[in-house]
Amino acid sequence: MNRTVLRRVAAPSIAALALGLAVSACGAGNETGGSTSSDLSGTLKGAGSSAQESAMDAWRAGFQTDNPDVTVNYDPAGSGAGVEQFNAGAIDYAGSDSALDPEKGEDAAAKERCGADALQVPNYISPIALVYNLDGVDKLQLSAKTVAGIFDGTIKKWNDPAIAAENAGVTLPADAIAPVHRSDESGTTKNFTDYLEKASDGAWKFPADKVWPIKSGEAANGTSGVIAAVKAGKGSIGYADESQAGDLSQASIKVGDAYVAPSAEGAAKALEASPIDDSRPEGSLVIKVDRATTEAGAYPLMLTSYVFACPTYDKAKADLVKGFLSYVVSTKGQEEAAKNAGSAPLPASLQEKAAAIIDTISAK
Structure with a gap:
């Protein structure tokens, strides 16, 4: 992945973004990317960032409304606990206010759990x-x-x-x-x-x-x-x-x-002025926030939260994880989080990249 400053990427038109999300977000039943599949059933377990709690409440409620036979659980135990539980195989997905830390071996532990490099994409921006x-x-x-x-x-x-x-x-x-x-x-x-x-x-x-x-x-x-x-x-x-x-x-x-x-x-402006970390493996969309930016109106004391998942699961679980996370990064999901948590929606270019990565989740 080339090192890129997000604000330099031309935002696609509404129509193009809608088409991209409709193609890339599995289970997306309309141009907002929100899943409306009624054939999904089962339970997802997640844990992690307490900062994401209000947004997760909105995502869980919206996805479960569209998919009444699905239960999505989330324990806001903290980012560290979420990473630990995910790497131990105790949960299906995790939320964290920072990306997996290579220096602490978090990405290696996730790779061991998943059998391949874990997927990590931004899903929440907040001051x-x-x-x-x-x-x-x-x-x-x-x-x-x-x-x-x-x-x-x-x-x-x-x-x-x-x-x-x-x-x-x-x-x-x-x-x-x-x-x-x-x-x-x-x-x-x-x-x-x-x-x-x-x-x-x-x-x-x-x-x-x-x-x-x-x-x-x-x-x-x-x-x-x-x-x-x-x-x-x-x-x-x-x-x-x-x-x-x-x-x-x-x-x-x-x-x-x-x-x-x-x-x-202000948090969104700080993110858009920051480059993508091109040292990460494929399937990791990680932003190196420019904390010293002087961009007018930017607020660099902010967090870009991530959601982690494996690239493969058994068939039923793969459909659930892909469907839920597609909803999370969709236009509809981001709007719901903004209303419930006051967060900033992902910039269009970043949203499209995240949806494409989530779309790679498949059955073993």
């Missing part, structure tokens, strides 16, 4: 919000360098000069900062630490990882745990998928010379 609980402060601006200092513990008070310099005219209290991070192995953590590593001008000293790299702040399990901890703690700040931020305040991050609030549109 990661810096959520905070600070009385009297409803607007907050932070650069990646300042965020790094907050989460590594070198910036300890809300009225620290580094924060004050980015928030002229805002009355910042002298309260202690209480940073909250994920306690479980998390793709959201890997995306967050990747952003800190690449955008903080060297302030963050640790490599991107699903596991929080240092002893600092409070640890909370899952996206819901982080949200609950920030809500409960005065002076708290944490990171979580924006779709689950609720009524918590959200900081804007510095991009170039501007500060950008988290949004699905």
Whole structure:
């Protein structure tokens, strides 16, 4: 696969995209790519990303409505748990907020489970919000360098000069900062630490990882745990998928010379400004997010979630996995996720590539 910047790929016309998806998405009964096959039956088991939970709820509901004899299960146990269960053969598909990690042997383990390289395609794009609980402060601006200092513990008070310099005219209290991070192995953590590593001008000293790299702040399990901890703690700040931020305040991050609030549109702009990872095997569509982009309106503190599957299953399971995942990346599926989770639909060119990969799933 050639290294490609997604935004440079001309988006196909609506008619061409519809035709491409109709051809490539197995079980697609109309131009949206949503499966309307009524002859499918059985149960699918999935697990993984808690950030994808709201989107998965929409996908499961939509697919099961079209296919009433199918049950699709999903346990939002976290990206690490999803990868582990998938590689152990305990589930049929997995969701993760980061691609399989070759350095940790995740792709090799998946290949052993599947008997061939696992398929991985993006299915969910969402901003990661810096959520905070600070009385009297409803607007907050932070650069990646300042965020790094907050989460590594070198910036300890809300009225620290580094924060004050980015928030002229805002009355910042002298309260202690209480940073909250994920306690479980998390793709959201890997995306967050990747952003800190690449955008903080060297302030963050640790490599991107699903596991929080240092002893600092409070640890909370899952996206819901982080949200609950920030809500409960005065002076708290944490990171979580924006779709689950609720009524918590959200900081804007510095991009170039501007500060950008988290949004699905901003996350999509960051993705479109990023190249495809051409070191991956065929069947892997992985994006190398440009965390240091200065693209106007882009929000590079974001996650591109993936769904993993094997290229082959027994006949009945192959039809189910292909049908469900075709629905997930279809126009209809992406629209349903956007409505339910506030995510950004996959760009047309990326959607078409993902559908073509899923279409290769076959019976053993």
